[in-house]
Amino acid sequence: MSNMAAIEVLNLYKSFGENQAVQGVSFDVSQGEIFSLLGPNGAGKTTTISMLSCLLRPNEGDARVMGHSIRTDAMGVKSVLGVVPQEIALYEDLTARENLSFWGKMYGLRGLELKKRVGEVLEVIGLLDRANERVGKYSGGMKRRVNIGVSLLHKPKVIYMDEPTVGIDPQSRRSILDSVVALKDQGMTVLYTTHYMEEAQELSNHIAIMDHGKMIACGTHDELVKLVGGQTRIDLTLHMDDGKTIDAWRDIEGVTHVAAENGTIAVLVNDSNIVLPKLFEAATNHSARITSVAIREPNLEAVFLHLTGRALRD
Amino acid sequence: MKAIDIAIKDLTRSFRSAFAIIFMFGVPLLVTGMFYFMFGNTAENGGFDLPKTKVIIANMDEGGPRFQVNPKNIPGGREADTMGDLIVSILESDEMADLIEVSFARDPETARASVDIQQAQVALIIPPDFSEQFADMEEGKAVIEFYQDPTLTIGPAVMRSILNRFMNGMSGVKIAVNVFIDEADTSDYAMTGLVVQQYLDDSLALSEDMEGELLDIRVPVSEQKNEAEQSENLLLTIIGPIMGGMMVFYAYYTGASTAQSILTEEEEHTLPRLFTTPTSQATILTGKLLSVFLTVGMQVIVLLIASRLIFGIQWGNFTSVILAAAGIILSASSFGVFINSFFASTKQSGVLFGGILTVTGMMGMIKIFAMNSAIANKMGDTVSMLVPQGWAIRGLMQSMNGEPFNSVLITALATLAWSAAFFVIGVLRFNRRYV
Ligand SMILES: Nc1ncnc2c1ncn2[C@@H]1O[C@H](COP(=O)(O)OP(=O)(O)O)[C@@H](O)[C@H]1O
Ligand SMILES: [Mg+2]
Numbered sequence: 001m002s003n004m005a006a007i008e009v010l011n012l013y014k015s016f017g018e019n020q021a022v023q024g025v026s027f028d029v030s031q032g033e034i035f036s037l038l039g040p041n042g043a044g045k046t047t048t049i050s051m052l053s054c055l056l057r058p059n060e061g062d063a064r065v066m067g068h069s070i071r072t073d074a075m076g077v078k079s080v081l082g083v084v085p086q087e088i089a090l091y092e093d094l095t096a097r098e099n100l101s102f103w104g105k106m107y108g109l110r111g112l113e114l115k116k117r118v119g120e121v122l123e124v125i126g127l128l129d130r131a132n133e134r135v136g137k138y139s140g141g142m143k144r145r146v147n148i149g150v151s152l153l154h155k156p157k158v159i160y161m162d163e164p165t166v167g168i169d170p171q172s173r174r175s176i177l178d179s180v181v182a183l184k185d186q187g188m189t190v191l192y193t194t195h196y197m198e199e200a201q202e203l204s205n206h207i208a209i210m211d212h213g214k215m216i217a218c219g220t221h222d223e224l225v226k227l228v229g230g231q232t233r234i235d236l237t238l239h240m241d242d243g244k245t246i247d248a249w250r251d252i253e254g255v256t257h258v259a260a261e262n263g264t265i266a267v268l269v270n271d272s273n274i275v276l277p278k279l280f281e282a283a284t285n286h287s288a289r290i291t292s293v294a295i296r297e298p299n300l301e302a303v304f305l306h307l308t309g310r311a312l313r314d
Numbered sequence: 315m316k317a318i319d320i321a322i323k324d325l326t327r328s329f330r331s332a333f334a335i336i337f338m339f340g341v342p343l344l345v346t347g348m349f350y351f352m353f354g355n356t357a358e359n360g361g362f363d364l365p366k367t368k369v370i371i372a373n374m375d376e377g378g379p380r381f382q383v384n385p386k387n388i389p390g391g392r393e394a395d396t397m398g399d400l401i402v403s404i405l406e407s408d409e410m411a412d413l414i415e416v417s418f419a420r421d422p423e424t425a426r427a428s429v430d431i432q433q434a435q436v437a438l439i440i441p442p443d444f445s446e447q448f449a450d451m452e453e454g455k456a457v458i459e460f461y462q463d464p465t466l467t468i469g470p471a472v473m474r475s476i477l478n479r480f481m482n483g484m485s486g487v488k489i490a491v492n493v494f495i496d497e498a499d500t501s502d503y504a505m506t507g508l509v510v511q512q513y514l515d516d517s518l519a520l521s522e523d524m525e526g527e528l529l530d531i532r533v534p535v536s537e538q539k540n541e542a543e544q545s546e547n548l549l550l551t552i553i554g555p556i557m558g559g560m561m562v563f564y565a566y567y568t569g570a571s572t573a574q575s576i577l578t579e580e581e582e583h584t585l586p587r588l589f590t591t592p593t594s595q596a597t598i599l600t601g602k603l604l605s606v607f608l609t610v611g612m613q614v615i616v617l618l619i620a621s622r623l624i625f626g627i628q629w630g631n632f633t634s635v636i637l638a639a640a641g642i643i644l645s646a647s648s649f650g651v652f653i654n655s656f657f658a659s660t661k662q663s664g665v666l667f668g669g670i671l672t673v674t675g676m677m678g679m680i681k682i683f684a685m686n687s688a689i690a691n692k693m694g695d696t697v698s699m700l701v702p703q704g705w706a707i708r709g710l711m712q713s714m715n716g717e718p719f720n721s722v723l724i725t726a727l728a729t730l731a732w733s734a735a736f737f738v739i740g741v742l743r744f745n746r747r748y749v
Contacts, residue, residue, distance in 0.1 A: 053590045075592050083590040089583035093327050105319045106591040150587075 006031040006066060006158050006189035007052065013060035014047050021047040023213040024061070029191055029206070031157075034184050036200040037193040038300065039210035040312060045193040046086055048210075049162050052191070053083045066157055079108075082151030086162035086193075088143045089150075092136035096127050096146050099135055100153060107154035117153050124179070125149040141172025148176065158189045165199065177203065197300040197312055209304060216307050225298045231256060232272045233302040234295050236265050236279065241288040248282040259311040268305055316593050320601025321608055324575060328609050338568050338613045342560035343620060349556050350625055366415045369405065370434040372425040373398040373418070375444040397448045397456065398440040405438075426461050437461040550627055557621045558710045559682035561614060562703050563675045565642050568613050569650030570667045572606040576651075576744065577660045599744060603737075606647045614643050630713030634722045638709035641729035645702040648733040651740035655747075678703025702732040 007029040014022040022044040029035040037045045050056040052063055054074040062069055068076030090099050100118045109117055122128045125145040130138075135146060144164060151159055161180065165173045180203055184190055194200055200207050201221055208218040217224055238245060249267060250258050254275045257268040269275040272295050283290050296302070304312040328334045375398025406416050417434065419425035425437035439459035441447075448456040579585035579602075588598050618639060621627045629635045653670055657663035678701045698704030709725040 055586055055589055075594070078590060079592040081590065083587070085583055085587055085590075087583040089587035091323070091327060091584060092582075093330050094323070098323075098326070102319065102323050103587075103591070106316060106588060106593050108592060 004031065004067065005029060005064075006033075007035075007063065007191060009048075009052070009061075009063045011061040012048065012051055012058045012063060014044075014051055014056060014058050021213050022051070022058075025208075025210070025213075025215045026061075027206075027208050027215065027218055029189060031189050032184065032187050033205040034180065034190040034192055034203045036204040036207045037191070037210055038195070038197060038200040038207050038304075038312075039193075040195050042212075043195075043210040044213040045210055046162055047213075049083075049160050049191070049193060052077075053081060053160060054078060080157045082154065082156035082159040084148050084151045084159065084161040084164050086166070088147045090135050090143065090146055093134060095132050095134055096122065096138070096149075097131040099146060100149060103150040104153040109154060117155075121149045121152050124152065126175070139169075139172075141168040144168050144172060144176065148179070152183075156188070158191070159183060160191045160193075162193050163195070164192075165194070165196070195312065197304070201300055207300070209300070209307065211304075211308050217303065221300070224300060224303050228268070228298045228302045228306045229270075231268050231270055231298060231302065231306065232295060233298060233305070234267045234269060234272055234276065234279070234293065236267065236290055236294075237263055237292045238265060238283065239289040239291045241283075241286070245283050245286045245288045248286060249279055252278045252282065254278075257305050257309055259305055259309065261311045266301070266305055266311055268302060317597050317601035317604055320588075320598065321604035324572070324602070324605030325608055325612070327575075328572065328605075334568075334571070337564060337571075338609075339616060339620070342557070342564045342617055343624065345560050346553060346557040346621060346625065350553050367413060367436060368417070368434040369414050369436045369438060370417050370419050370425045370428050371402055371405065371438045371440070372420070372422045373402050373440045374422070374442045375399065375440045376442045377445045397445040401438075401440060401458070422459070429461055429463055432463060435463050550625070553625050554627045554629075554714050555682045555711060557617075557625065557627055558707055558714065559679040561617045561621075562642055562646070562679065562707045562710070563671070564617075565610050565614050565646040565706075566649060566671055566675060566703060569606055569610050569646035569648075570653055570663075570671055571650070572609045573602075573647070573650035573654040573740075574657075574660060574663055574667070575605070576602050577654060577657060577663060581660060595745070599741065603647070603651060603741070606650055607643065610646045610650075611643045614639050614646075628714065629710070630716060630722075634713035634717075634719060637722050637726040638706075638713040641709045641726045641733075642706045644733040645706050645729050645736070648736035648740065649702055651744070652736035655740040655743035674701040675703050677701045678705075679707050682707070702729065702736070705729040705732060 005028040007027075009025060009027050009029075012022055012025045013020075025044070025048055027035070037043075037048065039045055047056065051058045052065065052070060054070050054077050058070070062071050064070070065077045066080045068080065070077055091102070094102070097118060100121055101114060104114045104118055119128075122131045125148065127142060127145060127149075130142070135143060138146070148161070148164060164180075165176055168176075177199065180190060180192065190203075192200075192203060204221065206218065206220055207224060208215050209224070210216065217227060246258055246260060246265060249255055249265075252275060254270045255267060256270065257266075259266045267275075267279065276293070276295075280290060301312050304310070328338075373396075375396040377396035377398075402416075402418075404410065405414060410416075419428065419437070422437075422439045425434075425439055428434045429437045437459075439461065441457065441459070444456050444458070576585070579588070585598075589595070618629055618635065622629065630638070653667055654663055657666065678698045680697055681695075698708070705725060705728050709722055709729060712722045712725055
C-alpha cells in the first residue's frame with residue numbers, strides 16, 4: 001500500500017467559457033514527497049489545485065487522492081486533505097486561536113483534542129504568544145502562517161499549498177519553506193505550486209512545469225535540467241539598444257533562445273566559449289554596448305526558456 | 315453540529331462589530347428615544363402644540379325672564395345675562411385659551427361666511443330663544459348650531475368635543491334646574507344661577523382632559539386616571555408604533571446584511587475554504603441561514619425587552635408577542651437570504667439592498683412614518699400588504715392593540731407564508747450557485 005501514489009491525476013480538463021485553463025494534465029505524486037507545479041501566472045496551477053480539492057468539477061478526466069476519486073468521493077478526498085489556498089482565507093475579526101478553533105471544528109475535531117491541536121499548531125507556526133490577537137492586526141507574513149496552520153489541524157495525509165510565499169518578507173518566506181520540508185519529514189505528501197523556480201528547485205522531489213494550461217515537462221530537477229542538453233544560459237544587459245541587437249543575436253549559430261525581460265536578456269547557447277564573442281560582435285555592429293554578462297549553470301529557468309521560448313518570470 | 319459552529323462563529327463576528335451593534339440596537343432605540351423625548355416633553359408641558367381652533371360665535375340669545383346667574387361665580391368673571399352669554403364666557407375663559415381662539419359675528423350669516431372663506435374653522439350660532447328653551451321645563455329644546463369647514467377634522471373635533479361635554483353638563487343642569495324649580499318657590503329663580511354654576515364647574519374640570527382624550531385614539535382615558543398617567547399612555551400610543559416600525563425596519567436590515575455575509579465569505583475566500591473541508595454544502599448553507607436567523611432573533615428579542623424596560627411599551631400578551639416576533643424574525647431573515655441570492659457580489663448588493671430595504675420598508679410602514687395623514691392611512695392599508703414588512707408590522711400592531719389571538723395568528727401565518735417563499739427561492743438560488 002505504501003507505494004501507492006498519494007495523488008494520481010488523469011487527463012484533467014477545465015475551461016471557463018472560451019478560456020481553456022487546464023488542458024489534459026496528468027501526473028502522479030508519491031506518498032511522502034514534495035511535488036511542485038511550477039509555472040507563470042495564469043498557467044492553470046490554481047485551477048488544477050481547485051479540481052484536486054473538489055472545488056471545481058473537471059470537464060474531463062479524474063484524479064484520486066489517497067485512493068478517493070474527486071468525481072465520486074469528494075468527502076473522502078476532503079477528509080484526507082489539507083488545503084492552503086493562494087489567497088488568505090481567514091476571519092480577520094476573529095483571533096488566530098478562534099480561527100484555528102473554528103476551522104478545526106470544520107475538520108471534525110472537538111473538545112480536548114481540538115484544544116490540544118490548536119495549541120500545537122500555534123506553536124508550529126510560532127504565534128503562540130500572539131494567539132489572542134485578531135488576525136486583522138497581523139502582518140502579511142503572520143497571516144500566511146495562520147493560513148497554513150489552519151490546514152494542518154487535522155494532520156492531513158496530503159497537503160496542497162498554492163503559492164504560499166507570495167507577497168511576504170524574506171524572513172517569513174524562509175520559515176514557510178522550512179516548515180514545508182518539516183511537513184515532508186513528518187511523512188506528509190505536499191503538492192506545492194509556485195512561480196519561483198528557486199523554491200521548486202530547493203523543495204521538490206518532482207517538478208511539473210505548466211504553461212498555458214498544459215504540463216510541458218515533469219521530472220526531478222536533474223532530469224528537467226538535462227532537457228536543456230549541454231546548453232548554457234547567458235544573462236546580459238545592454239545599453240543603447242534599439243532591438244536590432246537582440247534580433248541579430250537570434251540569427252547567430254549556436255543560439256537556441258533569446259528572451260528579454262526587465263532589461264535583462266537571457267540567451268540560451270550550445271557553447272558559451274564560441275557564442276559569447278559573437279554576441280559582442282553583433283552588439284558592436286549595432287552600436288549597442290553590453291554592460292554586464294553572467295554565465296549561469298543550467299537551471300529550471302533555462303528549461304522553461306528552452307521549452308517555451310519565454311522567460312519564466314513575467 | 316457544524317452548522318451550529320458556523321452560526322456561532324457568525325454571531326461572534328456580528329456582535330464584535332461596533333458597526334453592526336449600532337445598527338442592530340443603537341439606532342432603533344435612539345430614534346425611538348428621540349421621539350420619546352420630543353413628545354414626552356410637550357406632553358409634560360400640557361399637551362401637544364395643536365394649532366388653536368378659530369371659533370366665530372354669533373350669540374343671538376335674547377335671554378329669558380327667569381334666567382339669572384351670580385356674575386362673580388362665572389368663569390372669566392363676565393356678567394352673563396343669558397345662557398348664550400354663559401357659553402361665550404366659558405369659551406373665552408383662560409382654561410380654553412390654549413385650545414380655541416374666539417371671535418364674534420353680528421349675525422349667523424356673517425359667522426357662516428367667515429367659515430366659508432376659511433377665516434374661522436367653526437361657527438357657533440346660539441339662537442335667540444336659547445335661554446328660553448333652556449328654561450322651559452316641559453318641552454324646551456336648547457340647540458346650538460355648529461357650522462364647520464368640512465375639509466378639516468381636528469379643529470372642529472376639538473370644538474365639538476368641548477361642546478358635547480358642555481351640553482352634557484348642561485342637560486344635567488337642566489334636570490337639576492327642573493328639580494330645583496319643582497321643589498322651590500318661584501321667587502327663588504335667582505338660585506338657578508348657582509345650580510348652573512355648580513354644573514359648569516364640573517364640566518369645565520372635565521374639559522381639561524380634553525386634549526388627551528381627543529388624541530388618544532386607541533386607549534380611551536378613563537376620567538379617574540390622573541394627568542400624568544394619561545400623558546404617559548398617550549406617549550406610548552405614539553412611541554409604540556414608532557419603536558415597532560424601527561424594529562421591523564432594522565430587523566430587515568440585519569437580515570439582509572447578515573445574509574450578505576454569504577457573499578462576503580465568498581469574496582474573502584473563506585467560503586471556498588469551507589468547501590475544501592469535509593463539510594457538506596447543505597451543512598454550510600444551513601449554518602449560514604441559522605446565523606441570519608439567530609442574529610435577527612437576538613436583535614428583535616433584545617429590542618422588545620429593551621423598549622419595554624426603557625420606554626415602558628406594552629407589546630401585548632405573551633403568546634401574541636411571540637407570534638408577532640416570530641413573524642418579524644422569520645420574514646426578515648428569509649427576505650435577507652432571498653435578496654442576496656440575486657446579487658453576484660457585495661459591491662452589487664451594497665448599492666442595491668439599502669434602496670430595496672428602504673422602499674419596501676416605507677411601503678410596509680407607511681402608516682407609521684406618515685403619522686397624521688389621512689391619505690397615507692388609506693394607502694397604507696393596501697400598499698403595506700404588498701411587502702413582507704407590512705405583514706410583520708401588522709402582527710406587532712395587532713398584538714399591541716390587544717386584538718384577538720386569532721387575528722394575530724392569521725397575520726403570523728401570512729407572514730410565515732411570505733417567509734417560506736423567500737426562503738425556498740433564496741436557498742434554491744444559493745444552492746445552484748455553489749454546486
Ligand atoms: N473562476 C474563473 N473564471 C474564469 N476564468 C478563470 C477562473 N479561474 C481561473 N481562470 C482563468 O484560467 C486561467 C488559469 O488560471 P489559474 O489556474 O488561476 O492560473 P495560476 O494559478 O497558474 O496563476 C487564467 O487564464 C485565468 O484567467
Ligand atoms: Mg494561482
